[in-house]
Amino acid sequence: MKRLRIPLYLTVASLTLFYCQSNKHTINKLVSTATEPEVKVDSFDSSPFLSPQEAMKRFEVTDGFKIQLIAAEPLVSTPVAMIFDDQARMYVAEMTGYMPDSLGTGEEIPNGNIVILEDSDKNGVYDKRKVLIDSLVLPRALCLIDDGILVAEPTNLWFYKLDNDQVVGKELVDPQYTEGGNVEHQPNGLLRAMDNWIYNAKSAKRYRKLDGKWVIERTHFRGQWGITQDNNGRIYYNNNSQNLLGDYFAPGLGAWNKNQKRVEGYNEKAVANNKVYPIRPTPGVNRGYMKNILNDQLKLNEFTAASGPMIYRGDLFGKEFAFNSFVPEPSANLIKRNIMSENGYEVHGEQAYTGKEFIASTDERFRPVNLYNAPDGSMIILDMYRGIIQHKTYLTPYLKNQIGMRELTQPLSAGRIYKVVPTSFSPKSVVLSAEPTALLAYLGHENGWIRDRAQQNIIDRKITSLVPKLKAAMAQTENELMAIHALWTLEGLGELSAKEVVSTIASKPWVIRRQAYAAVPSVISAQNEPEFSRVFAERFAANDTLSAPYLAYLANYVSVYNKKAADDLLVKLAKRYANNPYVADAIISNLQDREDLFEKEIANSVDSKSYLISELKKTSKAASEARKNRNPDILKKQFPKGEALFTSVCQTCHGPDGNGVASLAPPLNQSEWVTGDKNRLISVVLFGLTGPVTVNGHMYQTPEVSGDMPGIGYDDAMQNEDIAQLLSYIRKSWRNNADVVSTQEVSTVRKSLAGRENAFTETELNSRQ
Template structure:
């Protein structure tokens, strides 16, 4: 038996039985579903809890304070292989309910509709934050109906492709809302929305650990993470960290249990000798499990969706003070793997009951038209996967030996009950209890929160208490500084150090200097790291008092580049003075010199100047193709009778790129043979050479798109070559005919 079959056979013997709970659907609806081809890690159950007619094309979800599920339905995504009609406002956000309490959704109602490609939502500040087209909105909720709407960000998802547009909308423990695919974070402060730069993270989906570090991924990288808390390493605007953030922390290897259709399957090294995908190509929707009902060994494991191969990965995270690593939980096996090619897990979430929830978009096409290759288009068509649309599922993963939490109605919980939940094993409950305490503005609990902030436990209750106090505007320099002497938990002190910065005043400098000395004496790696990143506001007040602290950390940790990045983050505007008065390590000196050079050239970390996502070449090429070319050649490139020949199978697409550029620039007059067939066309194809609105880059983008979509073996072209072709006009009418195209040597 070969290795692949051995792996599959071994996996099958370890699979638990998968059951389907009563769906609450009509016989016609339920007959569409079967989970018999799903394999789940031993000890776990997988159940289907929602499907159509209660939802279509789900891509994200969140739970409200009553524990009800709110689902984003991106119905407009790739409605056909040509991707025509995506701008139709048919997306919606629905409330799903289990009215008979049997664990299965039996009722849904639309909260918002007529949305354009909605991608995310979050229950925050007593209302709902959501995406509609390029805009980010906040809407109040009145009896399950939308109330007053506030435009939070008009350019939230402007530019870019839907697969590269901002999403995520996750409230972190620090009271900031973070995103995937966007370099800004949000907070509602004193009745006003605040938007400020943060690091650019990932592509689709974002998650966090108990400490508040962020995790994300891109299509070809299954798991990335930040070694430090958000915004700590980017306080120097002229420095972009390369160690602190955006680190690949896991292998990209996948272990599917069947052959699947993937976008670049024809390229060498994408599939193994048996036709199975080797590495992820569409990783998304990561989740750090914090539900508290799985076995202890699963706590804070990182799970990742791989919809292109119909599986979900499990990674075991290992934390130390300065870095994070992840490894495949079981070599050669995935947490969930399916032979159902319609299984498209795109997002994962912790639930208020401690279960893990899987958003299965359940459709055939998951590759956008701008990126889909001719190879994949043909594969999807042959399998009729393009016909699998407007379906969707929510799946639930539970531990056989564990007991789910009873889902409390947090909207009715007292402040005392909410405070108790800050110590609950379920991270979802801790997070939401913290936010509700802030929204209630109940100052009677401040004293008890201060006591909690000095406690220690595995769930970082003290940190939740700190940020509840922060949200209630009830922190003080005295209450924060007392934590350093009364807490033994480095994680709590790390957060407290960051919060102390808002009290950086001249009268507090002496006390902060003494605190820094005391922390240094502990010789704790995590404390040294966060101290070095938290001194920025104090250094601005008095560099002379805090340079020695940073220098001591540099000398002690000079072999760890992460520390040099942390120190530089605190030295904005003081780099030259530090170099002149201190004796930095070689690495720190190198980084500081680079930062000073960036100052002189006015080269900021791009996150401080970038407002919108850029349009990538293939997306721009698709837009240009549809505007200029599709009317004659067809959206699918198959040509239109009596107007233009097909592009698929055309020697002009598969041949010389310089010749193709010349055709686009100067046009062509028929008749012309394409793929052995004569096309007697009545009209000339006009050239773009005299259109001042079409640049050389536009021509390159059109070629890039047509190559990706229609060519057998995609090729590219340099801008210099397009410029040369622009100047080489054909003789006579200035428009090519077939004879000239065949006789001209475009490659000389």
């Protein structure tokens, strides 16, 4: 392939293969933003490994801010997730084994770590490293809780009990934490949210420790890599091609009806604009040869690897940065800023800049994968700092060639952690006091990280002596953030009373009232249900539209003790809000397998053309079709390799029910692409498909689905027999009943297409038939 050449102005310093300087005073000097380019280079073929000093010169940072390097190799390697403790030490997950080369050779080697980094003299630069847990295979998430730490190591979720930075016990919390999904598509995050549950991206599970036992519950399926929350406890995430997605309502509600494909108000496009503005050509993306992926300057047009987002909750950047979101795009070497706003139920954001980014680099190896709020109000960037970030499952020949052209495989030992601060910022030490009265005061702090840690500390240490003052803090309204955190701290201690929740719903401002709604499941009982039903009826009578979705969701908990009261509430809501999608979907979330009965009950009082009736019919139909599906256990025994491959590669985008996932992929269930011509199906699975694509008369295109389905035939380790089993499995699953695919058929198509480097289009495939 001819090497691409285009004039490019870059700063080029000496090529450094390994950075071995551990002197922290050297790092201390690396606190300024990028300088002006120094050298004209007529090729971007080269992407040399840069020392941290050189990499710092490649940044462009928005006016008023600077980047500080606070840790680098050999102190840290391949950081992908982190969390601060009360002394501002960083616990970092090192995914050392990720893609050692373009074949993924040795990924299964247990060389990952959880390390503790410490800034011993409090000057803002980390200088001490302690390995807390070693010999892990691709660790991806961590969470401090109680007297230990949760660590996600596929396929397991472990809890390590700690004493003086030593592991003194180990408990398996979930042996199927990452069931399904390859390295790129496995659960991650472990966000300890405001409601005291732990949520994840690329997952439909949430976790909590109650009465000494770990509890796992179903929740909404969310995101791909990275998860964050705002000051109201709403959850945000994304997928690789979407800037930012999020929930409008409390994260623990509404995921109960398995027949309901989508619940309005969850998995919403919080920021719809996916444009990016790299400051260097970015041909090294998987589909860089495709139309519109790159612009005429060979720069990425839109997100293709959106990663761990962050809602800024600090007290350092200034008021104009309150409720801003930041999203890294490692394939384009940049970090996006969005300005968020709330209107009624909804939260939407707009990009802060046109034609530029908050942070961008001309260094191709700058790979920001996760962002975090810090104790001092700054923003933390985790930079894997390596060339290869695409997993082998989806690594096209085009991208392999790009990797080879610029020698991006080595080295593998690097990793940088940066802090973003205002230009006038000077390093400051932030250490949380352990005193109960100080922790109580922290609940009203302007910095969200401090509020969160204070809440978690009081709960983990079971400081019940604060209960009277927490109740007083919850009752006041001068500091709404303190009232919110006091409420959830009481909930976490088991000291929140139903009376207080009812009173808050009846009389407090909306910002606090919606938190009380979210806390109802924790306190409702047979004894106090009448009080909740009464206050819900009062809010309905007051025509409280903001409360209406919550009233519908909470009918689910009322029904446990008083089914008639719950059903009466749902009927009243249906009559008034039949065309409100948020209320209607909240109603349907209560009605698993009784959608038909409810539709008949309201038929005479609700417009047959309303949104509610339409969605009831869809959900009822989905339930009916699901009952006709083939037995998955039988298919698993018949095609064990096919089922395993579907679970690890296909399920995350097409859904376990084969009905597709919004923003990701169209359905496989009863799709003519699956049940039709075998050679066409084999070709698509081997080498991918670029949209738009028509399935059962409906044209799917971005943003309804991702614009591109990657193929798996580029991976030499993917055996023809396994692919044949995969295709046979999906051709027999759900309501599909097509012929099986043989190993020979896959082999024949694979040989006929040998050397192909680009994905198919629907037009091309149709012309081949």
